[in-house]
Amino acid sequence: MTVPTGQRLLPDASGAIRRRGVLAAGLAAAAIWPAGRALAQRSDNVVKIGVLDDMSGPYADQQGMGDVVAARMAIEDFGGRVGDSPIELVHGDLQNKPDVGMGIARRWYDQERVDAIFGLGSSAVAIAVQQLSREKGRISVTVGAGTTELTGKACSPLGVHWLYDNYALARATVTALTGEGKKRWFFITSDYAFGHSLEQNGAAMVRAQGGEMLGASRVPLGEADYSAHILRAAQSGAQAVGLALAGTDFINAVKQMSEFGLMRRGIQPAAMLCLITNIKAIGLPTAQGMVFTEAYYWDQNERTRAFSERFARLHGRPPTMMQASMWGAVTHYLKAVRDAGTDAAEPVMARMRATPIEDFMTTNGRIREDGRVIRDMYLMRAKRPQDSRGEWDLLEVVRTIPGDQAFRPLSEGDCPLVRRG
Structure with missing residues (x-):
């Protein structure tokens, strides 16, 4: 159902609620x-x-x-x-x-x-x-x-x-892929605050796991042609391409990586942010085996x-x-x-x-x-087409990452609200 922007979804009614500003307490x-x-x-x-x-x-x-x-x-x-x-x-x-x-x-x-x-x-x-x-x-x-x-x-x-957040997404995904021997990385990054943060967190995780950053390519939001960026990634010698992208940008990049034959050459697309609708749009024949981090899957x-x-x-x-x-x-x-x-x-x-x-x-x-x-967060893997039982049976949970391990430690965030010891 499409609702016009700003439309009230529930009717007005009289009632009682405190006036803003009455409470001055902290x-x-x-x-x-x-x-x-x-x-x-x-x-x-x-x-x-x-x-x-x-x-x-x-x-x-x-x-x-x-x-x-x-x-x-x-x-x-x-x-x-x-x-x-x-x-x-x-x-x-x-x-x-x-x-x-x-x-x-x-x-x-x-x-x-x-x-x-x-x-x-x-x-x-x-x-x-x-x-x-x-x-x-x-x-x-x-x-x-x-x-x-x-x-x-x-x-x-x-x-x-x-x-x-980008720390939680990068940590589990990078750890999983570096553990499989994907130590050399190149990033294709959406050129605004989200992509920059995701690349920064991902690169830090790569280095923390003993991996090597070979370079990065920044792309504008809404990019349609990733050929130049994919070529740079392939020529870098990377074993994994960190995709600090989301939505249709991510979908387009993965499809074009497949068209350029990077997966056949053993170069792994590393999804820094991937959702079930993205896997559906890419299709399991291309997405199968891709690992990424989520907070929810409908069939858990x-x-x-x-x-x-x-x-x-x-x-x-x-x-x-x-x-x-x-x-x-x-x-x-x-x-x-x-x-x-x-x-x-x-x-x-x-x-x-x-x-x-x-x-x-x-x-x-x-x-x-x-x-x-x-x-808690979950490391997910896209299923092989032959293992899917239905239109939306696309993923499997590889493991659970407990919440106290998934996110950046409080002491590392530089939040001014955090009391210092």
């Missing part, structure tokens, strides 16, 4: 705000959520309206209200441009009284909106972007990095399958890890609003940090001091 005081109390008066009487993502560009397939569908499912599962106050959902297309994303976010905050923004599937936009949210006293929950700066120098007391257990079936009835296919985790992010936020008795950002964030994250895809998750959600 996070420490907010942490003891009485749970379960009735929501106090606020001017607009609404809990309003915005989903800001790529709706029309190279990442729309893995984020896009699928994220809106998942957010709507979460709101409906929550009952559509917090106390007597209705929950509203708006969405916008950030177009992978910081000025566009910031313009939408500023309008939402200043004119439409949005309480929290979710998604932010572009690293440059996510960093900018996280800072804006801090200035405006609102909450931002990054689901789709990967840059580790969100929990590094750009960390925020009102920001959460919910799903994955009964709970993941049940959510996937519900989502597919609305969206036509299983969710990506980003779309699945949007449900969990919105649900966790709404629980915090309910338990804090207000939608004021500081007490709600305190509740979010204090409450364990438990849902169909996350067990024993938690929000760390720097805003990083600690969750």
